[in-house]
Amino acid sequence: MQTVDYEPFTINAKDGSEFTVDPTISLKIADGKAAPIFRKYRKDIPDIIKGPLFNHVKDAFRIQLNKFTTDEIVSMRDSLEKAVERQLRTTLNKEGFQLEQLTSGLKYPQTIVDAVNAKNKAVQESQRAQNEVAVAEAEARKLVVAAQAEKEANELKAKALTPAVLQQMWIEKWDGKLPTVTAGNQMIMDISKFK
Numbered sequence: 001m002q003t004v005d006y007e008p009f010t011i012n013a014k015d016g017s018e019f020t021v022d023p024t025i026s027l028k029i030a031d032g033k034a035a036p037i038f039r040k041y042r043k044d045i046p047d048i049i050k051g052p053l054f055n056h057v058k059d060a061f062r063i064q065l066n067k068f069t070t071d072e073i074v075s076m077r078d079s080l081e082k083a084v085e086r087q088l089r090t091t092l093n094k095e096g097f098q099l100e101q102l103t104s105g106l107k108y109p110q111t112i113v114d115a116v117n118a119k120n121k122a123v124q125e126s127q128r129a130q131n132e133v134a135v136a137e138a139e140a141r142k143l144v145v146a147a148q149a150e151k152e153a154n155e156l157k158a159k160a161l162t163p164a165v166l167q168q169m170w171i172e173k174w175d176g177k178l179p180t181v182t183a184g185n186q187m188i189m190d191i192s193k194f195k
Contacts, residue, residue: 001028001100004049008105011061017070017112021061022105025088027053033096040096053097060088061104074112081106 008022029037029045041048064084065073073080081104089099 001026002045002049004053006054006057008107009058009061011058011065013065013068013070013073015069017073017109019065019073019109020105020107021065022107023057023061024103024105025057026100026102027092027097028100030093030096030098037096053092053095056091056095057088060084060091063087070109070112073106074108077106 003024003026005024006022008020010018010020012018027049037045037048041052043051061084064080064087067083068076068080081102084104085099085102088102092099
């Protein structure tokens with residue numbers, strides 16, 4: 001089993017956008033294929049992996065990425081990577097190798113990364129604004145509820161303050177002294193009612 005981390009390379013999508021691929025593959029020589037591989041290439045395995053097999057890897061990515069537009073690559077990345085893996089598996093099998101694992105290391109063009117970041121920032125700012133509005137609305141509802149409760153309490157107090165209750169409150173607060181200030185010959189309150 002060999003794991004190879006190839007150098008990054010660029011491939012164009014169907015619509016011309018340039019993507020960077022930084023592939024890593026794990027592979028092994030298929031059972032009974034060592035001798036035919038040596039006869040075909042007359043090189044050591046590391047040289048075969050770095051030369052002809054790297055070309056097959058690049059071809060698989062080139063062929064598959066050229067079938068997809070930029071939007072499709074972004075939205076259907078998993079499908080693209082599976083298509084590359086199927087093609088590479090078939091090609092390597094013909095060469096006497098068995099593909100165990102492929103990691104594409106696919107990197108989007110900077111314009112796409114910037115657009116996604118801008119979109120994410122806009123979504124976050126929108127969410128923040130919505131949260132601020134929700135907080136303001138909740139505070140306003142609290143104020144309305146408090147004002148309504150105060151109004152109802154005042155109405156209940158007003159209903160409870162009958163002349164008899166007011167007179168009782170006056171009596172409870174009265175210290176028994178007559179007022180020193182009068183309005184003409186009349187007292188502020190007629191105490192004769194309290195007998």
